[in-house]
Amino acid sequence: MPNMEISQHPYADLLRIEMMPNIWCSGCRIGRVKNAFIEAIQNLGHNADKCVVVAGIGCSSRIAGYLNLDSIHATHGRAIPTALGVKLANPELIVTVMGGDGDILGIGGNHFLAMGRHGHDMNVFCMNNYGYSMTGFQHGPTTPLGARTVTTSGGSPYVPLNPVAVALAAGYTFVARSTSSHPYHLMDCMISAINNRGPSFVEILIPCMLFERRNKIKSLEALFLEKANIKETLSEEDVNETDFSKEISLGIFRDMPVREKSQLTLVKPTKKKAAKKYHVSFKSRDSGIKHVQIRMEGTGGQGIVQGGKTLIHAAMNMDPELNSTMTKRYGPEMKGGSCLTDVILSSQPIDYPFVEVPDLLLMMSDIVSKERGGEVVVNDNGTIVVDESMVDQSLLKDVADGVQVFKVPATQIARDNFKVVVANNVMMGFVAKTTSIIDKACIKAAILGSAPPGTEEMNLAAFDKGYEFGGS
Amino acid sequence: MTKDTKRVLLTGNDAVVEGLCCAAGNKRRIVYAGYPITPASEVATRASVVIPKHGGAFIQMEDEIASIQAIAGAGLTGAIAVTATSGPGFSLMSEGFGFAAMIESPVVCVNVQRGGPSTGMPTWMGQGDMMQARWGTHGERPVIVLVPNSVQETLLLTYESCRLSQEYFMPVVLMLDEIIGHMEEPISIPELPAIPLDPDFDIIGKGHRLHRTGLTHDLQTNLPRINPDAEEELVRYLLDKVKKNAKKIVKYETCGDPANADVVIICYGSESRSVEAAVKQARRRNSNVAMIRLITAWPFPKGFLQELDRIDRVFMVAEINAGQMRVEVERYIKKGTVQGLNLMGGRIHTPGEILDAIKTITH
Structure with missing residues (x-):
């Protein structure tokens, strides 16, 4: 096959060529998530001019800079509220937040919870690599119990947070889990998430070389492929995924229509009295008040x-x-x-x-x-x-x-x-x-x-x- | 303002919302994102009713950090983007101001000041955030801060804040204090032209496919460029927005003749109402006193003060903090003597207290 011109690349329209090469480590799989997102948009046939990506700080948040879309690279943890502002200013736009576990679930945890409640039609694609990679791999909200990081050199004593469980509890109308090692499944999840008219959340497990090296894991990717099980229907038990000893269930945990406005049953409807017209006539004058x-x-x-x-x-x-x-x-x-x-x-x-x-x-x-x-x-x-x-x-x-x-x-x-x-x-x-x-x-x-x-x-x-x- | 406009009784906090509606007219979408905090809560209360009726969006966010970030996003998407808060929330917004300045998002933040530090006195006034408004972000950023002293002026300066933010693509802060925020005065709602969206502003969603980043970036491409040259170019460009236009932006008001007065009192916000009462009384008693009221605290009217600094006379800075703006006055008054008249918060000076202070100088 002759060398292809970069402009002929099937993703050319959606990539910022001038930003290449990217900053990610060789062996990192964030690029694959970026590609899955591009394919999702292309498959959906949406006008890319109406797609906005907002990211915070971290390795995965750098995606915003590589996508040739309207994009914002916001402050650490604040991608969700920034994206919400964009959505409120122009509700026509398809707004997607991309970021890592530390950015979205750690420092931005409060915004992550509030987004489920607010119920706006936005997507959060969270790449979970079990720690803070950009700063050298400190422990984060999803670091497995006992995992070694630079700030838990003796093994993390903290119980990890389960992103899918939190999203379900927070009221997201679409919740799914996939990995960077299952690109077609990931793309399908992204398409369903974008199609959902409420707040959507996809947890994307990705391997990080720093995590592997520190914990002497040969290949997280191999582990994902070995343990992952894509399921058509998922039960409550499938939510649990905390270490790599058990099976990792992938799929859509929830895909429901956007919430109807419900009546507040605590408040009795107020009777509106027939508005009797009252009128008091008065005359204005110079009051003489000093x-x-x-x-x-x-x-x-x-x-x-x-x-x-x-x-x-x-x-x-x-x-x-x-x-x-x-x-x-x-x-x-x-x-x-x-x-x-x-x-x-x-x-x-x-x-x-x-x-x-x-x-x-x-x-x-x-x-x-x-x-x-x-x-x-x-x-x-x-x-x-x-x-x-x-x-x-x-x-x-x-x-x-x-x-x-x-x-x-x-x-x-x-x-x-x-x-x-x-x-x-x-x-x-x-x-x-x-x-x-x-x-x-x-x-x-x-x-x-x-x-x-x-x-x-x-x-x-x-x-x-x-x-x-x-x-x- | 025409005399036959019907007057309505509003608080300063209410007037903020009316000012926004004037700024948006029927052309622009307002996005208000805020978090409740005394004494600024009433801004949100009114905004939640008025702004949706006006075709805009009101949202109560999960905290002040989210509020400033949301309006930074909304500003980039072409909205009149606003939040209102008080001291503790203002502190939380510090990083967001830097972000909005860096990505050049036109946003307005209203800070209804209360007594501080920390939780301080939620229902009592203060003016302790003047320097925070100037410097309260890491790194350098351009700053415009307006300080009204009446309900009517709050409306006009809210409009002006929106106009300035949209003209220079940067955050503008409107500093009320609890007294102005809660006081009720009859005001006229003027007919002002809606603030137009700059046609050259590449807003999100119009096919420009631009990147906006908090990283140091190239001014032409907007893409990250992290080196000393890029930093020099970018930060100077940002600062020049205010530096080069300071003469156009600066506003102040005088009472008496500051050029020839024996004592010049410098003040701003609700404190200026006491000072004005005292200066008028003193002048009736043939005391040669004058007042300068800052309407823009930042940029500071330094040229005007330098012109006044010809002989040794007293410049008294009356403010409800330990002397924040006095520091700025001292930078420009070299021949004159600068002294402060300060309270730590909760109340403003009475006109009597200011008259006493004048007497100790003139006798």
Whole structure:
């Protein structure tokens, strides 16, 4: 046969000729896996422009550089998330991750698990050579018990991880095992994996010269050929493959259709109430507000943050030209800790976003004040509105003479008439009546705007109850 | 911005998502990959609702390393690729930034800073990641870091971050802090042109069959080329993206007259709101004080500072860390005296505290 031009090579279109020769040791079988992949793509007849290979770091990850495809050679262990980003940006693409056991199952183990859960149509072809070869053969997640590596010179004391078992548990919709010594079987596995519409995983056993030399194994390839048994159907027992004493079962462990969206049985379907239309009309006007600092404080869960939002929305309704800022302070716990909301309304741009001394202080509980050692901070000519069902009244005895104090059992009213959660709106109604900072209709419209569907009536009624209480 | 645009009440974290939608318009696909972390979680919460409706993809990844890698992949595939995190996650992303810079993927990372180090104070602000944003990757890489100080500006700078990342093909970091991330302000959502995909950008899936590698590579072929010449050529090329365009990228804002003030206060982020309040008050009392607020922390406005450095006067750097940007100011202020006004985190200075600091200098 005359010498063939390299451009006539049947793989020429899919190889980066300029990258040859490759870096792999003579006797390494990663090249065969690369060829099986090329043949799989050619057999499938996919447009190679739509095939993307993403790899991490390691001997087998170098495949990405030799394939004439769109390819990414990412950081160690991160091929799967990088590939997922490609897939999300363009779901049309056929995205395949290639890498070794150390890259995919060791440092990238978390990504390997998550990919099964995420369920995207991607393929992971993991070449398992039982250790970290590129760095001189340290032990890896699949190193057999007792095997010698440069970091386990007395034999590995660690129980190896079984890649197929993990993939099955992680929810991959296609799971298979093959070896580099069974190239046609491997290619068939790859074709089935690419055809599967969910996350697919193929474990590919490959021999490594470094492993053979250190463990005085003459030929792992001969061992694979001797022990391997390609099966049509595989049982649970076939998953087990940990040392070379027993048979190694090859084949497809799982090939199932992509998961349907299932109904969550734990959650009862919510009844949608017929949406009754509520409407509160209000008039915007020049509020005349120069600079007002309002603080609402209480316990997490009392709707303190919502209260602050209601005030700002109300102010926006009343005077669209007004500047406003709201900041909040609370601990890491969602409920039960101290919580305060600062609202500043101003005709000028607001620089410092926190209330230093409030003109209006709304105390839904006394937790903040008690944390401050019992101090109640308010402007000498300011106003305090307290929820008397929640606040220790003795805290108020030291406030300046110029301070106006209004009391409303907001939580009590809410509990007796509605639900405790609307206490903040009882407070708002009371504030609308007793202070003249924001118009009643503007606050009601703000409450309506943020009330969850179905609770509009209760929230507005709570406001009205507070407003009535202020008038008695 | 027109006055009749309806104003909406949003937090800084919410505004990030609105900024992304402005950047994508109806032309570009957004890919948001993130991992929940206080105080940045609300970005993901809103993104998970808004971005799919906008025709983009939202995914909650298994960790921050996966998040940055995913958007690095998405950026190369032509998406507006974004993640948001806070200190601990930002640390995990360090390697990914270097990778994104190396493969020239346009990505945006939002860091809502909290008090550190380690777990620190998840619900309280900090500004301790300024130098990490500059240097927190092994090797050299180009860096653009923007620092907004209001909810409205967060939206605009999110858009700007996307624009810069797409213009220079590199990661851009938007540094919020907990105060800006959680504060609510009424803002207008402006109509901005969608950021176009550069037609010369060889995105994945269009038949270019290009290799992108974190290894040192040849600029023409993109294939690995590992030798000192290749490293020299590649790294200088990467750094020049920002170095040669620094004048175009740098942004800052002033209050008062920094050229003639007796005291110049340099600040950024939420701290600048206190400083501005204090500077305005001091100026009303005829104190000759000025403020410089960094909008781009990196690249740093070094030319502007060098011009100001004519006589001995005080440059005070007010920040919520032990003096990270002060180090940078000291590099350019040689005739003037540089001093710091620092808190370790949790809160910003009150305007009163800044006024006191000004008084100790001017008296």
